[in-house]
Amino acid sequence: MNITEQDLFGITSVTVPKTQGIKYAGSKLKLLGHILALASEVPSRTVLDGFSGTTRVSQAFAKSGYSVTCSDISEWSEIFGRCYLQAGDACKYHELIQHLNSCPPKDGWFTECYGGIPDDGNPGNPKRPWQVHNTRKLDAIREEIDMLSLSDTEKSVALTSLILALDKVDNTLGHFTSYLKKWSARSYNNLQLQVPDIGVYTEQHTVTRGDIFDVLPRVRADLSYFDPPYGSNNEKMPPSRVRYAAYYHIWKTIILNDQPGVFGSANRREDSRDHVSGSVFEEFRKNDNGKFFAVTALGEMLRQVDTEFIILSYSSGGRATAEELYSEIDTVGNLRKVVEIDYQRNVMADMRWTNEWVKGNGQKNTEFLFLIEKL
DSSP: OOEEEEOTTSOOEEEEOOOOOOOOTTOOGGGHHHHHHHHTTSOOSEEEETTOTTSHHHHHHHHTTOEEEEEESSHHHHHHHHHHHHOOOGGGGHHHHHHHHTSOOOOOHHHHHHEEOOOTTOTTSOOOSEEHHHHHHHHHHHHHHHHSOOOHHHHHHHHHHHHHHHHTSOOSSSSSSSOOSSOOGGGGSOOOOOOOOOOOOSSOOEEEESOHHHHGGGOOOSEEEEOOOOOOSOTTSOGGGGOHHHHTHHHHHHHHOOOOOEETTTTEEGGGSTTTOOOGGGOOOBOTTSOBHHHHHHHHHHHHOOOSEEEEEEETTSSOOHHHHHHHHHTTEEEEEEEEEBTTTTBOOOOOOSTHHHHGGGOOOOEEEEEEEEO
8 A cells, every 4th residue: 555755845646556565774774765756756767776675665656657677786686676677567476475375394404494492491402494394395396496487577576485484484584694592483484475566557667687887887777876885984893794695695595595604603604795796885994095996986976877867865874975975966966865763763954064973962863864866
């Protein structure tokens, strides 16, 4: 069901369509109304969502009538994009999902690595993201998906359905770098797949995967939306705590079903180690000129993108100071509007180009949306 929201300035009224996704540290679910409101203020019908993640923003643009190019570096985001933007009529997949739910449970690799015994009183049991009754279903369903002769689209729907179901019975705080010591109430529920909330569109949508700097030369759109995985400004925070390959390694494994080597108490994929994975936007170091690599990459991305307008998301917990961010924006175009969302105070605040918004004075992070018109 659609809902109607106004932007923070009370100027633009937009309809926010229903979207679907998993628990995600970078989710923009609460920002969708503000993003769509900014987009409605400029002439645009085609959109590049350059860091699509769970694809909620792409879904919202698509359901609002835009033609969307959905892109991300992760395998699971590509699968979500194919499912939500290209799968067509949901009725076509009821029989497939019903068949997968009927698969008899079996012990397999996922149960060995990620299945736990529901005995909170036994300290010898390792912490795991799911109880064994659900990983046994996971093992059976994931094997069956590969055994069936599915098209790419059908497989994307099946895998998206499986991930959504697993997200509802997990034993985590929303990521997979550590697991809850005491089993969550939802982890006792049974894994049950449902057909995802697939949209039927008149516009054509494109789904691609790759590093943003490889994708940009291939895409031309009216508007781009960027929400890079900014590195934390906490010098003491380990890199793995801000890298999405570490946060969501299990979803990659479920997509690939490649039974990778794992390490650590969370059984992370070997290729999610800090020295192997990570985006330049998550880089916490400075270059020889004393400038953060992440800030330099941000400016280069804004210069390379072939769109007339840009909406840029930024959190006050990121690496850039206000001055650095403004300097990068100033090299590519005119800053038409800034929206500041303070979830803790729940008020609109005037934009100030000072370092105070980075440090936060002990408050929670503030989200900013910048509407940029390229020169």
